[in-house]
Amino acid sequence: MVRNFDERPVPPETLEQILANAQRGPSAGFTQGLDLLVLVGPGQTGRFWAAVSPDRGFEGRGWPGVYRAPVVVVPLAHRQAYLDRYAEPDKGWTDRDGARWPVPYWYVDAAFATMLALLSAVDAGLGALFFGIREPAAFRAAFGVPDDREPIGAIALGYPAPDRPSRSLRRGRRPSESVVHRGGW
């Protein structure tokens, strides 16, 4: 993740490649219950920041350059699409009971798509930040997003500028031996 961007716009063909790759992620039952809201340029991104970051929180924490990102992509999960898909005959969960789901695949799939977008951005020489949207209602209202679509966060995209890493990184990376359990826990 980078939290500082320079002024250069993202070339349209690069953005299209990132969006195309994000749509090639796997999805449970091939539901494809993903939407991507794409905001380009200060007019659109400015409305986004006004809705979701009225306190300019990144600036307060020393990362004003986040707001310079020329592109913001919001991946949205659609729970109902999965409940409907899994009510089809080959799946058979006709009661559409959300409690059946051991893991909410609508979030899993939206996260896969997000990771593809992040990898594609880095592959194209861009930088990106994935961050949480703490004001989903304000976000929906600003862009006419239906109530049944849930933003899982947002991706700021652009050419990276010199950056101050997150303090979280001081935690260090967990050693592989504590993460990978070979042959048993």
Ligand SMILES: Cc1cc2nc3c(=O)[nH]c(=O)nc-3n(C[C@H](O)[C@H](O)[C@H](O)COP(=O)(O)O)c2cc1C
């Ligand atoms: C689900 C999720 C939510 C995150 N939310 C934020 C956020 O709100 N603000 C932020 O600055 N970074 C956020 N991050 C970025 C993490 O802080 C970052 O990925 C982590 O510190 C590791 O750094 P790296 O991705 O550069 O390796 C988020 C990452 C994930 C996966």
